[in-house]
Amino acid sequence: MPVDRDRTLAQRMHLDLPLILGLVLLSGLGLVVLYSAAGENSQLVFRQGTRMAFAFALMFVVAQVSPQFLFRWAPWLYFAGLGLLVAVLVFGDVSQGARRWLSIGPVRFQPSELAKLTVPMMVACYVTARPLPPSPRRLLFAAGAVVVPVLLVVRQPDLGTALLIAGAGVFVLFLAGVRWRYIGGCGVLVAAAAPVMWYLMHEYQRERIRTLFNPEQDPLGAGYHIIQSKIAVGSGGLYGKGWLNGTQSQLEFLPERSTDFVFAVFGEEFGFLGVVLLLAAYMFVVVRGLQLAADAQETFGRLLGGSLVLVFFVYIMINVGMVCGLLPVVGLPLPLISYGGTSLVTMMAAFGILMSVNTHRRLLSD
Amino acid sequence: MKHPRWETHLSPVLTAQDRVREAHLVRRRTRVALVLSLLICAGVAWRVFNLQVLEFEHFRTLSESNRVSLLAVPPTRGIIYDRNGVVLAQNTPAYSLEVTPEAVEDMNALIAALGELVEISDIDLERFHTALAKARRFDSIPLRFRLSPEEVARIAVNRPYLPGADFKARLARTYPHGDLGAHLIGYVGRIDERDRQSIDTSNYRGTSHIGKTGVEQQYEGVLHGRAGYEHVEINAFGRTLRVLERRDPVPGSDIYLTIDAGLQAVAEKALGERNGSVVAIEPSSGAVLAFVSMPTFDPNLFAYGIGQEEYAGLLRSPRRPLFNRALNGQYPPGSTIKPIVALAGLEAETETALEGAYCGGWYSLPDSRHRYRDWKKTGHGDVDLDRAIVESCDVFFYRLSVDLGIERIRGALVDFGIGVPTGIDLSGESSGLVPSPAWKEAIKGQPWYPGETLITGIGQGYTLATPLQLASAASALGTHGVRMRPQVVLRRESGDGSGSEFLIPEIAGTIKIGEEESWNRVIVAMEDVVHGARGTARLTGQGAAYRMAGKTGTAQVIGIAQNEEYDEDEVAPHLRDHGLFLAFAPVLRPRIAVAVVVENGGSGSTSAAPIARQVMDYYLAPESEPRDGRLMAEAGVRRSAFN
Structure with missing residues (x-):
């Protein structure tokens, strides 16, 4: 193949070295922070390391799958995902008040994680079937394809994940060039729908929002998380208290410090300089990711890859925010650093797709 | 290749121009997204900058003063007394040996030195090392629990040479009377995963043990109390400096059981080495006076933390000491139910009940050659209902059963609480069984045979009753049909001193018998069982200072074929008949009803009846009168004060 001649070995393996470098850096940093956050529990760190290794391996495998294949299978994957989401509402395992897990034999997984990939895939597949930007009618259909799985996930209830799935779909449409006036219109609509949403929310969700604006009203209850994590981050100062020396985290004032609130441990122990470096590392991955997406050969790949990177970005911002x-407080982990395997695996699969759309190239006849 | 899209059937041909335009469009949008992302990230960074740099002083102060930690203070568990205030379960200080890592120079040397002074098992060591790995350096980690006073002394003497080691006192549950009434009192054990599912974890922070069986389990919510809290100040390393604020725990309520510890001891001693059960009830209130299941066990073993082997030993023992016979032992009631069947006969005015029957030593159903034998081979001759009860004539009751039919027999037994849970305030009660044709069809898929009606009428066959049910039935006979729900708690004294709650007698059922005379006739016959010249338990009644009404019973463990004889000496001990006896006394206005079951004890008149006599002698002895009376009177006064 003449194409291969001027391609590097990494590209031929469908990998992107700068991106992988960024991910490895973040993962390593994650393990270091986790060791401190988990109270120097090396077993837990080892477990997380094993998961990371698995997730990276998965990323390499997914990167070999050609975007053509994804494009052809997108509708099937989408509807299969939808079926699983329905199944989870019917047969799912309840854990901590939410029905999110589905057990098939020994395998236990969250179908909502799968939807994070299949929804943008489906939307990208659908809108690229006609020249861009999509017509209003096609836009409406695409929106429908996003809304159905999102509602199913909201029912579980898992607001955080629903938000990300919606985001993934919307980002595809945004990148596909939806006219600005539609975007503005949607903004107005969302603002108008806010009171209705408030009414439809679960009490605990409302409580979280109330707590956000006034955490002191319930210092030992719902406000405790926010107060303690703000103290942790704030008391880190410019240079931080040093690794393993964060009093907030080590003295167990900080709840869920190895999972959703791991950023507070990081902020406390490494200070503002550490935070800037961490955000820089994340933004390096985001910028490199968007660049890879934009350089994809086909529009489908550009849309899908770009959307997945933007979801990764939103993950970070929601968690840090x-x-x-x-x-x-919407239980979303800090990507690559929080303890846990579920979203890690999805995220690395997404990066695998991203590298795939960038590196699979073919000669065009015209 | 014509189509730039991978699928050709959907899209119209995209021109090269389209492709270029699309690429530009998406790239432009990607750039917009990138710029927005960078802006948002900068915004978040600004927020962090605000927290960490601009408001740093504020948060640093908060962080440094953030040293108030919340510690749970477990409540003291309520004490369990008998009705007269004898302590049955209490809390005593138990000493544990603990080690503080930061004060220890050489951990292995210290443990070796301690091992010289007290016994430290491998299990102790394993638990210690697991805890050590998780603990902070200044945490005190338990190495050994429950030191004996001698061991405490040995450590105390050597403490100067053992830096880092110390002992700590905490309250542990003990049962001062050991195995006395163990099945009723129950025991506490370490909280396990299963317990954790059902408890309010915040209230149990700091509590290590929970009621597992008996009253300890049933009244867990009452005995436990409410946990308190301590706000303690800790320094930057987490060491507790001082207590800032304390909300005291609310101790659990003390419980006064209805049982009389003395009576319980007498009954347990009377059963002695035999397996069996004695249940005594106060007929007027349903208060359980004695609740015996023998053999018994020492609940202190469980509260202490029983070893695997010891526990397996208890479980494997062929005498099954952990089995609560009073509550869960299901025995054929045998002839003890004859007074009930007789009452049903009188109520139904059947021929046999009114006219009597001839007993020739056996009975056959019409069209059948099978002989249903009487216990007396030569027969009782002409017997009326009274003599049939006194001498326990089987043939009379075969005939009466045929008159009544299975459904009426069943109805009478169920009225007296046989085959249905009594509703006692203890969990896991067995229900016993009274068979019916419908039951047999459903469970065995077989039709009901007429002969089965006969043997049901003398308390054999499928019929099963627990000792508790038999005592309850005896009570109901004594009260002329008012069956009270058995209860085991006489009084609850709330831990915060806010008041007491007293047993409120509850009627479980009332047995309607048309003629009051029927009651008198059956009860007089039961009196003659004990005091009459021909009564089956006449030896038991001799020399009693009071009048007792009773009924013996002997329950077959094995079937005897038509041509076989039952010879007690030839039958293996575990296949010998169970001896049963139920009684109440005094006959007029009874104060106690008793049921006795002696497993494989042989005939009820020789094995079970003497035990009932000992129990009643103790309870009805004149000197015991004021002892009970005082408490009940006190209860009456207090109750009226609340109203």
Whole structure:
């Protein structure tokens, strides 16, 4: 193949070295922070390391799958995902008041994680079937394809994940060039729908929002998380208290410090300089990711890849915003650092897709 | 290749121009997204900058003063007394040996030195090392629990040479009378995963043990109390500096059981080495006076933390000491139910009940050659209902059963609480069984045979009753049909001193018998069982200072074939008949009803009846009168004060 001649070995393996470098850096940093956050529990760190290794391996495998294949299978995957979401509402395992898990034999997984990939895939597949930008009618259909799985996930209830799935779909449409006036119109609609949403929310969700604006009203209850995490981050100062020395985290004032609130541990122990470096590392991955997406050969790949990177970005911002008291507490982990395997696996699969759309190239006849 | 899209059937041909335009469009949008992302990230960074740099002083102060930690203070568990205030379960200080890592120079040397002074098992060591790995350096980690006073002394003497080691006192549950009434009192054990599912974890923070069986389990919510809290100040390393504020725990309520510890001891001693059960009830209130299941066990073993082997030993023992015979032992009631069947006969005015029957030593159903034998081979001759009860004539009751039919027999037994849970305030009660044709069809898929009606009428066959049910039935005979729900708690004294709650007698059922005379006739016959010249338990009644009404019973463990004889000496001990006896006394206005079951004890008149006599002698002895009376009177006074 003449194409292969001027391609590097990494590209031929469908990998992107700068991106992988960024991910490895973040993952390593994650393990270091986790060791401190988990009270120097090396077993837990080892477990997380194993998960990361698995997730990276998955990423390499997914990167080999050609975008053509994804494009052809997108509708099937989408509807299969939808079926699983329905199944989870019927047969799912209840854990901590929410029905999110589905057990098939020994395998236990969250179908909502799968939807994070299949929804943008479906939307990208659908809108690229006609020249862009999509017509209003096609836009409406695409929106429908997003709304159905999102509502199913909201029912579980899992607001955080629903938000991300919606985001993934919307980002595809945004990148596909939806006219600005539609975007503005949607903004107005959302603002108008806010009171209705408030009415439809669960009491605990409302409580979280109330707490956001006034955490002191319930210092030992719902406000405790926010107050303690703000103290943790704030008391870190410019240079931080040093690794393993964060009093907030080590003295167990900080709840869920190895999962959703791990950023507070990081902020406390490494200070503002550490936070800037961390955000820089994240933004490096985001910028490199968007660049890879934009350089994809086909529009489908550009849309899908770009959307997945933007979801990764939103993950970070929601988690950090939550820990800093900017956003309500919506149980979303800090990508690559929080303890846990579910979203990690999805995220790395997404990066696998991203590298796939960038590196699979073919000669065009015209 | 014509189509730039991978699928050709959907899209119209995209021109090269289209492709270029699309690429530009998406790239432009990607750039917009990138710029927006960078802006948002900068915004978040600004927020962090605000927290960490601009408001740093504020948060640093908060962080440094953030040293108030919340510690749970477990409540003291309520004490369990008998009705007269004898302590049955209490809390005594138990000493544990603990080690503080930061004060220890050489952990292995210290443990070796301690091992010289007290016994430290491998299990102790394993638990210690697991805890050590998780603990902070200044945490005190338990190495050994429940030191004996001698061991405490040995450590105390050597403490100067053992830096880092110390002992701590905490309250542990003990049962001062050991195995006395163990099945009723129950025991506490370490909280396990299963318990954790059902408890309010915040209230149990700091509590290590929970009621597992008996009253300890049933009244867990009452005995436990409410946990308190301590706000303690800790320094930057987490060491507790001082207590800032304390909300005291609310101790659990003390419980006064209805049982009389003395009576319980007498009954347990009377059964001695035999397996069996004695249940005594106060007929007027349903208060359980004695609740015996033998053999018994020492609940202190469980509260202490029983070893695997010891526990397996208890479980494997062929005498099954952990089995609560009073509550869960289901025995064929045998002839003890004859007074009930007789009452049903009188109520139904059947021929046999009114006219009597001839007993020739056996009975056959019409069209059948099968002989249903009487216990007396030569027969009782002409017997009326009274003599049939006194001498326990089987043939009379075969005939009466045929008159009544299975459904009426069943109805009478169920009225007296046989085959249905009594509703006692203890969990896991067995229900016993009274068979019916419908039951047999459903469970065995077989039709009901007429002969089965006969043997049901003398308390054999499928019929099963617990000792508790038999005592309850005896009570109901004594009260002329008012069956009270058995209860085991006489009084609850709330831990915060806010008041007491007293047993409120509850009627479980009332047995309607048309003629009051029927009651008198059956009860007089039961009196003659004990005091009459021909009564089956006449030896038991001799020399009693009071009049007792009773009925013996002997329950077959094995079937005897038509041509076989039952010879007690030839039958293996575990296949010998169970001896049963139920009685109440005094006959007029009874104060106590008793049921006795002696497993494989042989005939009820020789094995079970003497035990009932000992129990009643103790309870009805004149000197015991004021002892009970005082408490009940006190209860009456207090109750009226509340109203």
